[in-house]
Amino acid sequence: MAAWLGPDALVALRLSLLVAGTATAASLPPGLAVAVLLARGRFPGRAVLDTVVHLPLVLPPVVTGYLLLIVFGRRGPVGAWLHDALGVTLAFRWTGAALACAVMGFPLMVRAMRLSLESVDRRLEEAAGTLGAHPVAVFALVTLPLVLPGIIAGLILSFARAMGEFGATITFVANIPGETQTLPSAIYTFTQVPGGEAEALKLTLVSVAVSTTALVVSEVLARRVSRRMLA
Amino acid sequence: MTRSSDSALSVEVTHRQGTFSLDVSFAAPGGVTALFGRSGAGKTTLVGAIGGLLRPARGRIALGDRVLLDTERGIFVPRHRRRIGTVFQEGRLFPHLSVRQNLLFGRWFAPRSEGGAGFDAVVDLLGIAPLLGRRPAGLSGGEKQRVAIGRALLAKPRLLLMDEPLSALDDARKAEILPYVERLRDEAGVPIVYVSHSVAEVARLADTLVVLEGGRVAAAGPAGEILSRLDVAPLAGAREAGAVLDARVAAQDEGFGLTILHTRAGPLRVPRIDLPLGTALRVQVPARDVLLSLGAPVGTSALNVLPAVVAEIRARDGAGAEVRLDCGGAALLARITRLSLSEMGLAPGSRVFAVVKSVALDRRSGAASRLPRYDGTT
Missing domain, CATH: 3.40.50.300 (P-loop containing nucleotide triphosphate hydrolases)
Structure with a gap:
């Protein structure tokens, strides 16, 4: 594969997997928390939270990327604080690409988990409570296992979205080979240079393969989980 | 317990x-x-x-x-x-x-x-x-x-x-x-x-x-x-109302395959139950399976006929009425029609015979609080 793909393409693939993996893993805790809040919570501002979470789904990705740049750029309010206080720079770094991908995939992840949470039979949770389980234990021992298929679906959707993210990423962290040039950016770059078509096509095939694998894995996992509950 | x-x-x-x-x-x-x-x-x-x-x-x-x-x-x-x-x-x-x-x-x-x-x-x-x-x-x-x-x-x-x-x-x-x-x-x-x-x-x-x-x-x-209270009976629904009697296995009639239960209302003969003599149990007598007769019925297939005194009568909307009977201190419920009530001229104090067509059994544990074993010994 290393010989088949050019060195630049290989770097882009590796970077894409790193960025998408980081984005997905980092989104899981806040994604689950927001899904629980939206599915179960009754609090003022719930509708606002719902809207904000879903914004990246409806905004042009370039707009999302630009907003990220304004907020998380070196001079942005959050970006400056991160840089000065923690020494973390996001703009034009792969970590910034991961942030952009996480934000873009967040609504998909939250949606899958929330739907799954809403379909949980609350009466099972009541039953667990009458057996002496504290609400935290009920969540860990009953709710979480029951929503596992939704969590898997959310992770895969977020990962797939991250693998394909282009607009927000290129706006926020540009297209720097080896640092922020992910698969889509690399494909775009190859199509812009003469003689790059072959490499672009190879990367396209790689992209299709990665996405298909993700889908199949999620399907197999989800099926295994639900079979466990039915047999 | x-x-x-x-x-x-x-x-x-x-x-x-x-x-x-x-x-x-x-x-x-x-x-x-x-x-x-x-x-x-x-x-x-x-x-x-x-x-x-x-x-x-x-x-x-x-x-x-x-x-x-x-x-x-x-x-x-x-x-x-x-x-x-x-x-x-x-x-x-x-x-x-x-x-x-x-x-x-x-x-x-x-x-x-x-x-x-x-x-x-x-x-x-x-x-x-x-x-x-x-x-x-x-x-x-x-x-x-x-x-x-x-x-x-x-x-x-x-x-x-x-x-x-x-x-x-x-x-x-x-x-x-x-x-x-x-x-x-x-x-x-x-x-x-x-x-x-x-x-x-x-x-x-x-x-x-x-x-x-x-x-x-x-x-x-x-x-x-x-x-066995009449005001409760209608809540139970027409099919299910009935008095509950505490009973004890008094004898086994091997020849006819019957068991004789002793209750306060009198002896009840029921299809054979394999329980040791003296076992305490509970029977429910459905009100719909109790017939009333003014005289002692003769030449009837009914096995269980108990003398009783009418204690209370409640007419219902429609054709039915419920009668609470005093059977030697135990209460029985009977569900009859209002027509029968009037033709028989029943009133509290009337002496009647209660014909019990069926009883529902409840294996009731005795004082030892143990489940009687179904081992067929008598």
Whole structure:
């Protein structure tokens, strides 16, 4: 594969997997928390939270990327604080690409988990409570296992979205080979240079393969989980 | 059976849900207390209040000296600290856990110091050993309910709350589970609150009966007494009303395959039951299966004819009437037509003969609180 793909393409693939993996893993805790809040919570501002979470789904990705740049750029309010206080720079770094991908995939992840949470039979949770389980234990021992298929679906959707993210990423962290040039950016770059078509096509095939694998894995996992509950 | 005051449940609840209002007060002295009523009588709301699944507007609930709810003092013990093992109508087994894991779920949270029933004893009591490795989805309705009962029991509850545990099952499955509930009552030593709309179940299981109607307590007291009251009978529905008699196996008639039971109302001959002489049991005499006759019937196929005195009469809307009879101090209920009532000229004090066409049996354990063994010895 290393010989088949050019060195630049290989770097882009590796970077894409790193960025998408980081984005997905980092989104899981806040994604689950927001899904629980939206599915179960009754609090003022719930509708606002719902809207904000879903914004990246409806905004042009370039707009999302630009907003990220304004907020998380070196001079942005959050970006400056991160840089000065923690020494973390996001703009034009792969970590910034991961942030952009996480934000873009967040609504998909939250949606899958929330739907799954809403379909949980609350009466099972009541039953667990009458057996002496504290609400935290009920969540860990009953709710979480029951929503596992939704969590898997959310992770895969977020990962797939991250693998394909282009607009927000290129706006926020540009297209720097080896640092922020992910698969889509690399494909775009190859199509812009003469003689790059072959490499672009190879990367396209790689992209299709990665996405298909993700889908199949999620399907197999989800099926295994639900079979466990039915047999 | 625990009858001490430390297991007594006292309930006083006022709650409003939409147009329905619940306002009840009763005490359950231990043993099996049945909450009986038609759907819409407030049973489910009451179960929710006792189990901590809902917060009533006003009320006080205490189990022994432990206050679970006192709205005046702002006490609301959350459900996971109430230690009330609940068996729900639909079982509510955890689909992602095996039967064994379901059974052990409550153990993680029960205080280790307390004894309670052991795993093997409960599995044995409910006959669920062959199911341990299976998933709830693969169980029949009856098996699910047995596992649900075991799961509640293994959480070492101070009270077992059974919310229509048999109502989702067909008659065959009910018959399969009732003996296990009886064993539970006799062997587990946990007070039980049993919610039901079936007179047959209540008559068979309950020591104390609380009748609910329209969100109020219509009657409460010892089960046998309450079941033979005329004002309660119509709540039971035409098919199910009937008096309950305490009986004892008096003799076996091997030749004709009959067993003679001794009751306060007189001897009853029933198809042979394989129980040792002297075994105490309970029989229900359905009101619809009691005929009345002014003279001693002669040349009849009926085996059981008991002399009685009419104690009380209640005419119903429509053709029916209920008659409470005094049979040597025991109460019997008869359901006859108003036409017969008038043609026979019945009034309180009339002497009649009660022809009992059938009795429903309840294997009732004796003073030793042990289930009589079905070993055929007499």
